[in-house]
Amino acid sequence: MLAYIIRRLLLLIPVLIGMSIVTFAIIYLIPGNPAQTMLGEQATEESLAQLEESLGLNEPLYVQYGLYVKGIVQGDLGTSLRTKNDITEEMRPYLAATMELTLFAMIFAVFVGVNAGILSAWKQNSWFDFTSMFIALIGVSLPVFFLALLEQWYFAHKLQWLPAIGRGNARDPIETVTHFHLIDSLLAGRLDQFWTTIKHLMLPAVALGTIPMAIIARMTRSSMLEVMRSDFIRTAKAKGAHQLIVIYKHGLRNAVIPVLTVVGLQVGSLLGGAILTETIFGWPGMGRYVYDAIANRDYPVIQSGILVIAFIFVLVNLIVDLLYAYVDPRINYR
Amino acid sequence: MKKRIFMLLMLTLALSLVLVACGEETGTTPDESDNDEGNNEETSGDKTLIFARGGDSVSLDPATTTDGETSRVTRQIFESLLEFEADSFEVKPGLATDYEILDDGQRYRLELREDVQFHDGTDFNADAVIFNFERWSDPEHPHHYADEGFTYVFYGNQFGGFKGDEDHIIESIEKIDEYTIEFVLKRPSAPFLQNLAMSAFGIASPQSFEEHGADVIENPVGTGPFVFKSWKRNDTITLEKNENYWQEGYPLLDTVIFQVIPDNSARFTALMAGDIDLMDGLNPDDVTTVEADGNLELYKRAPNNVGYLGFNTQKAPFDNEQVRVAMNHAVNKEALISALYRDLGVTAKNPLPPGYLGYNDTISEYEYDPEKAKALLAEAGYEDGFEFELWTMPVARPYMPDPQKAAEALQADFAEVGLTAKVISKEWATYLDETQQGLQDVYMLGWSGTNGDPDYFVNNLLSADAIPGGNRSFYDNEEVTALFNDAVEETDVDARDAMYQQALEIVHQEAPWIPLVHNTPVLAGSDRVINYIPHPSTSEVLTHVDVE
Numbered sequence: 014m015l016a017y018i019i020r021r022l023l024l025l026i027p028v029l030i031g032m033s034i035v036t037f038a039i040i041y042l043i044p045g046n047p048a049q050t051m052l053g054e055q056a057t058e059e060s061l062a063q064l065e066e067s068l069g070l071n072e073p074l075y076v077q078y079g080l081y082v083k084g085i086v087q088g089d090l091g092t093s094l095r096t097k098n099d100i101t102e103e104m105r106p107y108l109a110a111t112m113e114l115t116l117f118a119m120i121f122a123v124f125v126g127v128n129a130g131i132l133s134a135w136k137q138n139s140w141f142d143f144t145s146m147f148i149a150l151i152g153v154s155l156p157v158f159f160l161a162l163l164e165q166w167y168f169a170h171k172l173q174w175l176p177a178i179g180r181g182n183a184r185d186p187i188e189t190v191t192h193f194h195l196i197d198s199l200l201a202g203r204l205d206q207f208w209t210t211i212k213h214l215m216l217p218a219v220a221l222g223t224i225p226m227a228i229i230a231r232m233t234r235s236s237m238l239e240v241m242r243s244d245f246i247r248t249a250k251a252k253g254a255h256q257l258i259v260i261y262k263h264g265l266r267n268a269v270i271p272v273l274t275v276v277g278l279q280v281g282s283l284l285g286g287a288i289l290t291e292t293i294f295g296w297p298g299m300g301r302y303v304y305d306a307i308a309n310r311d312y313p314v315i316q317s318g319i320l321v322i323a324f325i326f327v328l329v330n331l332i333v334d335l336l337y338a339y340v341d342p343r344i345n346y347r
Numbered sequence: 348m349k350k351r352i353f354m355l356l357m358l359t360l361a362l363s364l365v366l367v368a369c370g371e372e373t374g375t376t377p378d379e380s381d382n383d384e385g386n387n388e389e390t391s392g393d394k395t396l397i398f399a400r401g402g403d404s405v406s407l408d409p410a411t412t413t414d415g416e417t418s419r420v421t422r423q424i425f426e427s428l429l430e431f432e433a434d435s436f437e438v439k440p441g442l443a444t445d446y447e448i449l450d451d452g453q454r455y456r457l458e459l460r461e462d463v464q465f466h467d468g469t470d471f472n473a474d475a476v477i478f479n480f481e482r483w484s485d486p487e488h489p490h491h492y493a494d495e496g497f498t499y500v501f502y503g504n505q506f507g508g509f510k511g512d513e514d515h516i517i518e519s520i521e522k523i524d525e526y527t528i529e530f531v532l533k534r535p536s537a538p539f540l541q542n543l544a545m546s547a548f549g550i551a552s553p554q555s556f557e558e559h560g561a562d563v564i565e566n567p568v569g570t571g572p573f574v575f576k577s578w579k580r581n582d583t584i585t586l587e588k589n590e591n592y593w594q595e596g597y598p599l600l601d602t603v604i605f606q607v608i609p610d611n612s613a614r615f616t617a618l619m620a621g622d623i624d625l626m627d628g629l630n631p632d633d634v635t636t637v638e639a640d641g642n643l644e645l646y647k648r649a650p651n652n653v654g655y656l657g658f659n660t661q662k663a664p665f666d667n668e669q670v671r672v673a674m675n676h677a678v679n680k681e682a683l684i685s686a687l688y689r690d691l692g693v694t695a696k697n698p699l700p701p702g703y704l705g706y707n708d709t710i711s712e713y714e715y716d717p718e719k720a721k722a723l724l725a726e727a728g729y730e731d732g733f734e735f736e737l738w739t740m741p742v743a744r745p746y747m748p749d750p751q752k753a754a755e756a757l758q759a760d761f762a763e764v765g766l767t768a769k770v771i772s773k774e775w776a777t778y779l780d781e782t783q784q785g786l787q788d789v790y791m792l793g794w795s796g797t798n799g800d801p802d803y804f805v806n807n808l809l810s811a812d813a814i815p816g817g818n819r820s821f822y823d824n825e826e827v828t829a830l831f832n833d834a835v836e837e838t839d840v841d842a843r844d845a846m847y848q849q850a851l852e853i854v855h856q857e858a859p860w861i862p863l864v865h866n867t868p869v870l871a872g873s874d875r876v877i878n879y880i881p882h883p884s885t886s887e888v889l890t891h892v893d894v895e
Contacts, residue, residue, distance in 0.1 A: 106580070293613050297580075
């Protein structure tokens with residue numbers, strides 16, 4: 014197992030190198046001189062020369078790449094052209110906002126998806142099975158923005174239960190320490206702010222999590238159905254084990270492998286879907302950060318944003334792979 | 348069949364129930380007894396106003412930016428020597444209480460307000476004013492920060508360049524005494540006072556530059572009614588009441604929060620939910636909703652912009668005046684405005700919005716007449732029409748809420764007279780770059796005023812001196828350019844008015860543009876907001892605004 018983990022970590026290296034080459038190339042794939050591209054047509058000769066100097070553009074390409082990677086390794090993602098701020102520092106609140114939202118969406122998707130899938134399998138061909146699979150079908154087909162607007166209209170505007178936009182109450186800002194509002198509000202001992210944060214999270218998280226939730230539900234159902242027909246389940250049932258134990262202990266453990274794969278992949282798609290959701294819900298996250306950078310041609314931010322998102326994706330896949338090993342000891346990793 | 352519909356209804360109901368229930372399962376029940384914060388929250392006596400807008404500020408240094416989202420915030424923090432009236436570009440005293448024009452407009456003497464302090468406690472005086480003007484104008488000044496990428500576009504535009512440039516109009520700034528200064532100009536400048544009132548020339552505390560260096564763009568210190576507190580990028584900028592403000596009893600608000608909500612509809616939803624108090628950029632389609640809602644208020648800004656279709660007059664066949672006039676006759680502006688502007692715009696015949704000095708009302712608009720257009724095209728040798736690229740902006744602008752649809756409407760109009768327009772849209776920065784380089788045939792664009800002076804419109808858009816630059820039609824008429832240049836130096840208002848009118852008549856005849864529309868931007872607010880007056884410049888000071 015340990016050997017597997019180490020091997021899996023070592024495998025990350027070529028992936029990370031590939032990623033860094035792609036993001037490094039972004040700036041060179043755009044026609045024209047990168048410094049000119051960054052500063053625009055009106056740039057003066059001096060500012061061009063200065064930027065070239067500070068970016069090391071006069072060096073050979075491999076030296077430039079080396080400097081770029083060195084920066085990344087040291088946690089230095091460069092400086093935003095627009096705000097002149099350190100990107101690593103600047104990105105932190107956006108990253109936290111996206112992670113909080115994605116995590117919440119994923120919890121929703123996994124919890125509801127897995128349970129709905131299990132219940133559907135358990136009560137196969139029942140009214141519940143039919144309904145939940147129909148909802149899952151709608152869930153997969155419904156565009157995120159449409160569901161988001163629907164939610165806003167119904168829960169924020171019509172019922173006024175939940176806030177329509179933002180991460181928190183702008184009138185009562187949360188003292189930032191980690192930039193994770195759920196954590197920060199608890200650190201400040203402000204349960205009211207914690208609750209406000211959760212309320213702000215609900216609509217965007219449901220909008221974002223609905224598609225993965227639906228996919229997970231369908232996956233869990235079919236996987237469970239297969240497992241429940243197998244001999245060891247019949248044996249467990251015959252031995253008189255409690256139904257819940259049969260389902261959750263024996264059944265789910267064996268059905269969970271394909272579900273895990275789906276979960277891992279969905280986290281990636283969540284990061285993508287977050288851009289739309291963040292726009293509609295005025296959520297100041299990574300999607301908005303990169304989107305704004307694209308609109309303003311802030312190339313260092315675009316580079317870094319993509320790099321970080323890709324890195325998270327890779328990381329999540331790694332975690333999923335490691336979880337396989339944990340969940341299913343039958344798999345031989347040597 | 349009925350049974351199926353019933354099933355479908357049941358399923359929809361089930362879906363919404365599940366959505367709610369999902370929330371419960373993750374431990375997040377929307378408890379009705381506890382829904383006070385987030386929606387319609389009480390402000391517990393604290394007077395906070397939340398103003399929502401589509402984009403974030405670029406920086407908080409008004410001198411180094413040109414975007415409206417920056418000046419909207421900096422207006423509250425910094426004050427200029429002169430200010431605009433609440434609802435017009437009429438100049439009134441600001442940090443200068445009085446001014447005197449000497450030597451035929453070559454010398455301006457300003458008396459400064461004596462009881463004013465910057466937010467950092469330092470005194471406002473003649474030295475502070477001189478410091479600011481030198482920082483903007485002198486590339487060698489230690490706080491000019493050109494190597495940090497700071498550019499002073501407004502200063503260069505409005506004052507003819509920078510220290511050392513031939514056209515720079517400020518010869519020197521002299522300190523007469525602690526509270527009196529004199530601007531000595533190289534030549535008279537009619538818009539000089541209007542320029543001084545622009546938010547770009549807000550006076551900043553010299554000490555803040557010593558303290559923060561180039562980081563002043565995030566640490567603004569002025570004399571205005573509100574003090575900068577915090578900036579969460581792309582989210583909120585929070586300002587607090589200036590307790591030592593020189594206007595007795597003002598400001599009325601304790602806190603002003605500028606919140607970014609990029610999507611127009613989401614912003615409107617937030618307003619209806621009570622999460623925000625005021626919003627910019629209301630969709631024209633939502634106007635009727637606002638008007639029907641007793642809790643909401645609709646605000647209209649005076650039209651201070653022009654949306655136009657420009658020809659690249661250097662490219663055939665658009666170098667032919669007759670073709671341009673023919674195409675002017677082909678466009679149905681009325682239909683365009685009623686379809687896309689919900690009748691909030693007025694048709695344009697001048698590059699200047701109505702009400703501006705120099706607006707030429709005697710010009711008779713090219714009427715919509717496809718037959719006449721066809722005849723003119725035939726006369727010019729294009730009876731079979733021609734194909735061209737019609738470039739349109741990728742983003743909504745104050746003068747053009749839906750550029751793509753507008754382009755399609757124009758395309759249909761041109762098709763009617765036998766012209767084939769291929770609509771092309773490019774990414775915004777590329778669009779601006781490439782139109783400036785002249786790669787387009789025909790392009791859509793517009794302009795919004797910032798200081799109420801006609802010079803800011805015409806000189807930037809139609810003067811031969813603005814090639815390359817704002818004159819993306821490459822319209823080069825010596826007489827017109829000379830009239831614009833003379834008018835800037837003419838201090839007699841009537842004579843100046845006549846010069847612009849004359850120039851605009853020539854522009855009308857030669858038709859480098861199809862002027863389309865002067866739009867009235869609309870805002871919406873909650874009825875708890877008191878005394879909010881939208882300014883035509885898009886940036887209003889909130890000193891007198893209050894909330895219930």
